[in-house]
Amino acid sequence: xxxxxxxxxxxxxxxxxxxxxxxxxxxxxxxxxxxxxxxxxxxxxxxxxxxxxxxxxxxxxxxxxxxxxxxxxxxxxxxxxxxxxxxxxxxxxxxxxxxxxxxxxxxxxxxxxxxxxxxxxxxxxxxxxxxxxxxxxxxxxxxxxxxxxxxxxxxxxxxxxxxxxxxxxxxxxxxxxxxxxxxxxxxxxxxxxxxxxxxxxxxxxxxxxxxxxxxxxxxxxxxxxxxxxxxxxxxxxxxxxxxxxxxxxxxxxxxxxxxxxxxxxxxxxxxxxxxxxxxxxxxxxxxxxxxxxxxxxxxxxxxxxxxxxxxxxxxxxxxxxxxxxxxxxxxxxxxxxxxxxxxxxxxxxxxxxxxxxxxxxxxxxxxxxxxxxxx
Amino acid sequence: xxxxxxxxxxxxxxxxxxxxxxxxxxxxxxxxxxxxxxxxxxxxxxxxxxxxxxxxxxxxxxxxxxxxxxxxxxxxxxxxxxxxxxxxxxxxxxxxxxxxxxxxxxxxxxxxxxxxxxxxxxxxxxxxxxxxxxxxxxxxxxxxxxxxxxxxxxxxxxxxxxxxxxxxxxxxxxxxxxxxxxxxxxxxxxxxxxxxxxxxxxxxxxxxxxxxxxxxxxxxxxxxxxxxxxxxxxxxxxxxxxxxxxxxxxxxxxxx
Ligand SMILES: Nc1ncnc2c1ncn2[C@@H]1O[C@H](COP(=O)(O)OP(=O)(O)OP(=O)(O)O)[C@@H](O)[C@H]1O
Ligand SMILES: [Mg+2]
Numbered sequence: 001x002x003x004x005x006x007x008x009x010x011x012x013x014x015x016x017x018x019x020x021x022x023x024x025x026x027x028x029x030x031x032x033x034x035x036x037x038x039x040x041x042x043x044x045x046x047x048x049x050x051x052x053x054x055x056x057x058x059x060x061x062x063x064x065x066x067x068x069x070x071x072x073x074x075x076x077x078x079x080x081x082x083x084x085x086x087x088x089x090x091x092x093x094x095x096x097x098x099x100x101x102x103x104x105x106x107x108x109x110x111x112x113x114x115x116x117x118x119x120x121x122x123x124x125x126x127x128x129x130x131x132x133x134x135x136x137x138x139x140x141x142x143x144x145x146x147x148x149x150x151x152x153x154x155x156x157x158x159x160x161x162x163x164x165x166x167x168x169x170x171x172x173x174x175x176x177x178x179x180x181x182x183x184x185x186x187x188x189x190x191x192x193x194x195x196x197x198x199x200x201x202x203x204x205x206x207x208x209x210x211x212x213x214x215x216x217x218x219x220x221x222x223x224x225x226x227x228x229x230x231x232x233x234x235x236x237x238x239x240x241x242x243x244x245x246x247x248x249x250x251x252x253x254x255x256x257x258x259x260x261x262x263x264x265x266x267x268x269x270x271x272x273x274x275x276x277x278x279x280x281x282x283x284x285x286x287x288x289x290x291x292x293x294x295x296x297x298x299x300x301x302x303x304x305x306x307x308x309x310x311x312x313x314x315x316x317x318x319x320x321x322x323x324x325x326x327x328x329x330x331x332x333x334x335x336x337x338x339x340x341x342x343x344x345x346x347x348x349x350x351x352x353x354x355x356x357x358x359x360x361x362x363x364x365x366x367x368x369x370x371x372x373x374x375x
Numbered sequence: 376x377x378x379x380x381x382x383x384x385x386x387x388x389x390x391x392x393x394x395x396x397x398x399x400x401x402x403x404x405x406x407x408x409x410x411x412x413x414x415x416x417x418x419x420x421x422x423x424x425x426x427x428x429x430x431x432x433x434x435x436x437x438x439x440x441x442x443x444x445x446x447x448x449x450x451x452x453x454x455x456x457x458x459x460x461x462x463x464x465x466x467x468x469x470x471x472x473x474x475x476x477x478x479x480x481x482x483x484x485x486x487x488x489x490x491x492x493x494x495x496x497x498x499x500x501x502x503x504x505x506x507x508x509x510x511x512x513x514x515x516x517x518x519x520x521x522x523x524x525x526x527x528x529x530x531x532x533x534x535x536x537x538x539x540x541x542x543x544x545x546x547x548x549x550x551x552x553x554x555x556x557x558x559x560x561x562x563x564x565x566x567x568x569x570x571x572x573x574x575x576x577x578x579x580x581x582x583x584x585x586x587x588x589x590x591x592x593x594x595x596x597x598x599x600x601x602x603x604x605x606x607x608x609x610x611x612x613x614x615x616x617x618x619x620x621x622x623x624x625x626x627x628x629x630x631x
Contacts (some may be wrong), residue, residue, distance in 0.1 A: 271477035271479070
């Protein structure tokens with residue numbers, strides 16, 4: 001027995017390449033698509049189905065589609081595919097809503113300046129971040145408000161009910177995102193506060209707002225809230241909608257951030273305190289940077305759902321991108337079975353591009369902030 | 376206590392930490408009972424005792440990471456009460472090193488060290504970096520300054536943690552089992568740094584079971600059990616001639 005346990009290696013075991021590693025597309029397909037007869041069959045059936053759907057879509061969107069035309073004629077013929085001339089005719093309205101056509105340049109300026117501010121803000125290597133942020137948070141909103149509503153500097157006044165389309169969607173989404181983020185952080189910190197009153201108020205706010213559907217919040221903000229105001233007071237519908245959306249997503253954001261705060265080990269708080277950092281410095285410099293990094297996926301989730309939830313403002317009579325698209329269906333000049341199909345298809349792609357963009361950016365940010373394996 | 380100071384004539388008579396009649400409870404649980412301890416400037420005190428005896432709680436009361444409910448703690452002349460200003464003052468005088476390092480993982484080693492200098496002491500960034508590099512050299516890892524804590528070994532991380540605390544130029548250093556999360560070969564490099572610090576005259580309170588370290592640098596060893604100080608003495612006496620039964624039992628267990 002003992003001489004079976006005792007052992008001394010006398011010769012080196014050879015170093016071999018790992019077994020079964022093949023390369024090339026054929027080998028890849030064999031390993032991943034046809035490993036067994038049954039999976040091979042599944043691959044063939046599902047692949048055929050997929051190709052069939054793809055082909056039908058292609059036929060609808062390209063081969064059978066109407067590409068030019070001035071009205072419903074081209075789109076309502078038997079077997080017609082997508083109705084692209086409609087999209088072309090209405091695209092201006094999709095972007096600008098019911099904004100006066102002669103004044104559209106004002107929206108253009110806002111969009112271009114917004115893009116020129118946001119893009120460098122999102123690129124870590126571009127300098128002057130502080131100025132960039134200040135401009136984006138302080139100057140840009142005022143500028144946008146003045147340009148869009150007019151009434152000063154000889155600009156034609158345009159009431160908020162005429163704002164619409166993608167412009168309105170972006171106004172609501174960007175305001176909502178920019179306002180709900182800090183608000184959510186404050187609420188999350190409030191909920192964890194050692195001061196009972198602060199903690200109670202934050203908790204009540206979060207739980208009440210989270211327990212109510214956004215549509216209800218919007219109705220309360222625009223229909224019920226004015227009833228409680230002194231007679232003669234009136235708030236702009238859009239403003240109320242903005243406040244409603246911001247508060248609503250702040251409550252969700254707060255819970256996302258709280259999740260991150262809980263993931264930070266107590267030792268981080270202790271080390272910060274032991275160095276003499278005050279509560280706010282500890283939070284701003286040590287805890288929040290780590291907590292927010294952890295919950296980037298959750299934060300972006302909130303942003304994406306906020307972006308899509310802006311469509312709910314159609315219920316209070318505002319024409320955001322979805323609202324304006326649906327308004328277009330009522331145009332008798334373009335009424336055809338393919339008009340809504342084409343519109344929703346295009347709309348889906350538009351929303352997807354925005355949301356996918358946010359998603360990719362968040363993944364990029366996560367990678368960038370990754371600083372090593374251990375906590 | 377008076378004879379401990381008398382036995383070490385090189386110590387000053389200036390009091391660094393004065394704890395008198397201190398008690399602490401966690402809810403119903405009386406975790407620290409009637410603690411009386413006077414630490415003189417330049418003293419190196421090692422605190423040992425079985426797990427759960429309240430060693431960590433005691434030294435965490437000194438920089439108010441834990442709140443005591445009864446009795447007095449006076450650190451460098453500043454009484455610890457609920458006054459936040461006083462607490463901040465004390466924390467600026469007292470550095471602390473933790474068992475699990477607690478470095479800030481999102482900041483580089485250098486930023487870990489300069490953070491408090493910049494945000495608490497309002498030191499200009501350039502100057503803060505010079506100070507940080509000075510202490511990183513002292514703990515023998517200046518070449519790691521640009522790395523993140525997650526890229527360092529445990530021993531290196533703990534040395535960074537010591538440098539980070541030293542940057543604030545504390546008058547008193549607290550260590551809570553600084554080597555017990557480390558592999559044997561890393562314990563040595565951390566202890567070397569601590570011995571060096573002790574020889575420079577720093578006032579140190581150190582929870583540790585490194586009895587070699589206690590013998591080499593401590594001028595007093597304190598044994599705690601069940602929330603009380605059971606015995607304290609100069610290390611030679613403490614190890615060769617323990618008085619209390621509980622101390623004897625404890626020493627027999629850790630010294631084999
Ligand atoms: N936050 C807390 N709430 C309640 N009880 C606690 C808390 N922290 C510690 N205790 C209890 O207080 C006692 C003393 O804990 P402490 O951490 O000071 O012990 P210790 O001597 O440092 O032990 P160890 O050697 O294991 O680190 C233990 O019984 C522990 O269970
Ligand atoms: Mg402990």
